[in-house]
Amino acid sequence: MRIVIRICLFTVLSLSCKNEPKTEVLFDSSFAGARLDSVSFKGNDKYIAYINPAFEPVNKSPWFAFGITSGSEKEIEVTLDYGAYKHRYIPKLSPDKKSWEKIEESDIKIDTSLGTATLRLNVSSKKIYVAAQEIESSNDTYSWLDSILILRPFLSKEVAGQTVLKNNNYVLNSNKELNRSVVMIARQHPPEIPGGTIGFKAFYEEMIGDSEIANSFRNEFNIIVFPLLNPDGADMGNWRHNANGTDLNRDWVDFKEPETQAVKSYIETKIKEGTKIEFAIDFHTSYSGPYMLVLDSVNEIKTKKIIPNWIGNIQNNSSFKVEARRRSQELPYCYNYFFNQIGCEAVTYEDGDEVDRDTIRKRAGVYARELMKTLLLTTTSQ
Numbered sequence: 311m312r313i314v315i316r317i318c319l320f321t322v323l324s325l326s327c328k329n330e331p332k333t334e335v336l337f338d339s340s341f342a343g344a345r346l347d348s349v350s351f352k353g354n355d356k357y358i359a360y361i362n363p364a365f366e367p368v369n370k371s372p373w374f375a376f377g378i379t380s381g382s383e384k385e386i387e388v389t390l391d392y393g394a395y396k397h398r399y400i401p402k403l404s405p406d407k408k409s410w411e412k413i414e415e416s417d418i419k420i421d422t423s424l425g426t427a428t429l430r431l432n433v434s435s436k437k438i439y440v441a442a443q444e445i446e447s448s449n450d451t452y453s454w455l456d457s458i459l460i461l462r463p464f465l466s467k468e469v470a471g472q473t474v475l476k477n478n479n480y481v482l483n484s485n486k487e488l489n490r491s492v493v494m495i496a497r498q499h500p501p502e503i504p505g506g507t508i509g510f511k512a513f514y515e516e517m518i519g520d521s522e523i524a525n526s527f528r529n530e531f532n533i534i535v536f537p538l539l540n541p542d543g544a545d546m547g548n549w550r551h552n553a554n555g556t557d558l559n560r561d562w563v564d565f566k567e568p569e570t571q572a573v574k575s576y577i578e579t580k581i582k583e584g585t586k587i588e589f590a591i592d593f594h595t596s597y598s599g600p601y602m603l604v605l606d607s608v609n610e611i612k613t614k615k616i617i618p619n620w621i622g623n624i625q626n627n628s629s630f631k632v633e634a635r636r637r638s639q640e641l642p643y644c645y646n647y648f649f650n651q652i653g654c655e656a657v658t659y660e661d662g663d664e665v666d667r668d669t670i671r672k673r674a675g676v677y678a679r680e681l682m683k684t685l686l687l688t689t690t691s692q
C-alpha cells in the first residue's frame with residue numbers, strides 16, 4: 311500500500327520523462343487512506359488512474375484517494391477508471407488533507423456508459439490531494455478523540471479489542487457509574503465519512519456538550535461509543551471491508567471478525583455487570599441518504615416506541631424531515647444485533663454522499679438533542 315507511484319517507472323513514460331525531467335508528474339499513494347492502484351500516461355498531459363477494490367465481491371463504493379505533484383505548473387487530465395465498477399463520488403480536492411472542496415462542475419466529465427470520470431486539475435510542485443470524500447485516517451479520528459478527551463475530562467477511553475491488523479479498537483464511556491446506557495458505533499464502512507465521521511462527530515459532540523439537555527441526559531445515561539470500528543479498512547483505503555475482506559455490517563450474526571467480536575464482548579460484559587442498553591445507533595452514508603433504517607412494523611409494536619417518538623420530535627421541533635426505511639430484523643446488521651440480542655431499539659443512521667457538510671452537522675445536532683429528550687421522557691430508571 312505505501313508506495314509512491316512515480317510515473318517515470320512506467321515503461322510507456324520512460325522516454326518522455328528522460329526528455330522532460332522538469333515536467334515530471336508524481337502520483338502519491340503513500341498515506342493512510344490512499345487508494346490508487348496504477349497510473350498510465352496517454353500523452354498530452356493525460357493520465358488514467360486505475361482504482362480497484364481491495365476485496366471482491368463489493369458493492370459500488372469506489373473509493374479513491376491520492377496526491378499529485380508536478381515539476382512544472384500545468385493543467386493535466388486524469389481519468390478515474392474503476393474497471394468493472396462505475397464512478398460514484400464527486401471528487402474532493404485539498405492542499406493539506408484538512409480543508410476540502412468539491413471539484414468544480416466544469417472540471418469533471420462523467421462518462422456514464424464507461425463508468426469513468428475525467429478530471430481537469432491544475433498541478434504544481436505543491437501537492438494536491440484528490441479523494442472520493444474528505445480523507446479521515448485512524449490518526450485523524452484519534453487526534454479528534456484526544457482533543458475531546460481534554461475538553462471533556464469526564465470521558466474515559468479504553469481498548470475494547472484488537473483489529474485484524476492488531477490495531478486497537480477503542481471505546482469511550484461518559485459515566486461508567488450509571489447503569490442505563492446508549493451505544494453508538496461509527497464507520498464500519500471506510501468511505502462513509504459524511505455520516506460515519508462528520509455526522510457521527512457532530513452527534514456525539516452534542517451529547518457530550520454543555521447544553522442543559524445534554525447535562526440532564528448524562529446524569530441519567532452512560533454514552534458508550536465505538537468511534538471508528540474499522541480503522542484497518544479506513545487506513546487501507548478499502549471500499550467496504552475490514553483487513554480480512556469482510557463487510558463488518560454483515561457480521562452481526564456470525565461474529566467472525568475481531569472488530570464485531572470486540573463490541574459484542576464489551577457490551578455483553580457490561581450487561582452482565584448490570585448495565586441496561588436503552589438504545590443503539592450505527593452511523594453510515596448512502597448515495598440516497600439521508601434516511602434511517604428502522605424496525606419492521608411487526609417488531610416496532612413490541613417496543614416502547616422510542617424510534618417513532620424520536621422521529622416525531624425531530625419533525626415537530628425542526629425543519630428536518632426524516633425518511634425511515636423499514637428493514638427485516640433477520641438481516642445481519644449491527645442495529646439488528648442490538649434489537650434481537652440486546653433487546654433495545656436501534657437504528658442505522660445514514661447521511662448522503664454529497665449532502666452539504668454543514669447540513670450534515672446540523673442534522674446530527676438536532677437528531678442528538680431530540681434523541682436525548684425522547685429517551686429522558688420514554689424510559690425510566692426502573
Ligand SMILES: [Zn+2]
Pocket residue numbers: 499502559594595
Ligand atoms: Zn455503510
